[in-house]
Amino acid sequence: MGSRKVTSSEHLDWQGKHVTVAGLGVSGIPAARALHARGAHVTVVNDGDDARAREQAAELEALGITVRLGDGATLPEGTELVVTAPGWKPDKPLFAAAREAGLEIWGDVELAWRLRGPDAAPWLAITGTNGKTTTTQMLASILKAAGLRTAAVGNIGVSLLDAVLGDEQYDVLAVELSSYQLHWAPSLRAHSAAVLNLAPDHLDWHGSMEAYAADKGRIYEGNRVACVYNVADKATEDLVREADVEEGCRAIGFTLGTPGPSQLGVVEGILxxxxxxxxxxxxxQELAEVSDVDPPAPHNIANALAAAALARAFGVPARAVRDGLRDFTPDAHRISHVADVDAVAYVDDSKATNTHAAQASLAAYESIVWIAGGLAKGATFDELVAKSAKRLRGVVLIGQDRALIREALARHAPEVPVVDLDRTDTGAMLAAVQEASRLAVAGDTVLLAPACASMDMFANYNKRGDAFAEAVRELGS
Structure with missing residues (x-):
């Protein structure tokens, strides 16, 4: 872990500056409005040209902002800076043209960082393949329990630009950041930050696991107080070692085992x-009991420890950690207990859209009937099945890429009964729950942890989880 002294954020004179904003939507529109309000000449380019895009364009054009629909590839003449929506891939022709012209490319997070005032609230930042949203919300709950003015912002759905430029005054912000956002945020310098875990994800966007990890690791650059890492995931500690931080910044580990010095952990049911x-x-210092964490699944205990580490780095007292964890209620579809029917628990973890998340979910229960499948996004399932085989009483497969999981089960858990539902219609979820109920016995958990994306059958993972919950309610009626 190298050391550096970071100067305060650069505040540009935007008057008359020609800025191209790439992409409409939740980040592009606030960016365009903010830059226009500061006197910049703003041109928004967007690949799509549908009814929604035309409606958004009309609103911006009424302010005097230029919008080009259906042409996100060409760099407008005279552009001096590009501000992009985080999801736009780095290999877009627009960015190649910008780099060739020697222009900087910022994301909405970078813009928010640059636009914040001199007395702006510090950022406690969180990234990782899985658990980001839950950990960020836990952190915000702990900070609020300490009496601090805060909000959970960033990739979590609340625009950082809105938080930074709004009228509300904050003491500190709990900031969730995706790998996309971090890629486009070169000057971000957090008070403290955490990388929760690293597993292959979004490799089609980043190009390689190394590039994905490097973008995650950007969150540690310039940290002032603490770089929080996962003791069980060496890759996160490696990112800390490679980071260039301020003098005195410390590496802080979290572990589900007994903590060593400079770590948070668990001792006899106590955090x-x-x-x-x-x-x-x-x-x-005792912080809380494992029973204060909802749900007390191993990966969620790890989330709580990471949130606690960031809060403690900010000076929060131990009692606030306990109170904040007790006050926290997880979002729907995140290892959420739906109901018990005939002494079988039904749990919705539709948010487990990749193998890493599904493995954490499966590790939380002893005897499972697993409902899995959907869009694999290039994933393989051998490691997941091999690690979870001893916990599986049965498996029900749904979705487009279910054969990949079925083949992994044949290789690593051939004795486990498998029901392969050759359906991708939304009604398949009711059939899946009914089949799972036939495989389950008293004391089992029927777990929806698909390890796949949902878009082959459902609009999103929320709709998939809702269908599961509705099927469980019908089962129990």
Whole structure:
């Protein structure tokens, strides 16, 4: 972990500056409005030209902002800076033209960072392949329990630009950042940051696992107080070692085992801190009980420890960690208990859209009837099945790429009964739950943890989870 002194954020004179905003939507429109309000000449380019895009374009054009629909590839003449929506891939022709012209390319997070005022609230930042949203919300709950003015913002659905430029005054922000956002945020410097875990995801966007990890690791650059990493995931610690941080910034680990010095961990059902205490080689501070975390699944305990580490780095007292975790209620479709029917628990983890998330979900239960399948996004399932085989009483497969999971089951869990539903219609979920109920016995958990995306059958993972919950309710009626 190298050291550096980071100067305060650069505040540009936007008057008359020609800025191209790439993409309409939740980040592009606020960016265009903010830049226009500061006197910039703004041109928005967008690939799509549908009714929604035309409606959004009309609203911006009424303000005097130029909008070009159906042409996101060409760099407008005179452009001095490009601000992009985070999802636009780095290999777009627009960006190639910008780089050739020697222009900077920022995302909405970078813009928010540059536009924040001199007395702006510090950022506690969180990224990782899985668990980002839950950890960010936990952190915000802990900060609120400490009496701090805060909000969970960023990739979580609340625009960072709105948080930075709005009228509300914050003491600190809990910021969820995706790998896309971090790729386009070169000057971001957080107070403290955490990388929760690293597993292959979005490789079609980043090009390689190395590039994906490097973008995640950007979150540690310039950290002032703490770089929080996962002791069980060496790749996260490697990113800390490679980071260029401010003098005195510390590496803080979190573990589900007994913590060493400069770590947070678990001892006999208690979450403890051996990082932010006097004489951490001899002392530990009790923060909360495992039972204070909802749900107390292993990966969610890890989320809680990461949130606690960031809060403690900001000086939050131990009692606020406990109170904040007790106050926190997880979002729907995240390892959410739907109902018990005939002594079988039905759990909705539709948010488990990749193998890493599904593995964490499967590790939380002893005897499982697993409902899985959907769009694999290039994933393979051998490791997931091999690690989870001993927990599986049965499997029900749905969705377009279910054969990939079926083949992995044949290789690594041939004795586990499998029901292969050759359907991708939305009604397949009711059939899946009914088949799962036939395989389950008292004490089992029927777990929807698809390890796949949902768009082959449902609009999103929320709709998939809703269909599961509705099927369970019908089962129990």
């Amino acid at each position: 403890v801190d051996r990082a932010f205490v006097e004489d951490r080689h001899k002392n530990a």
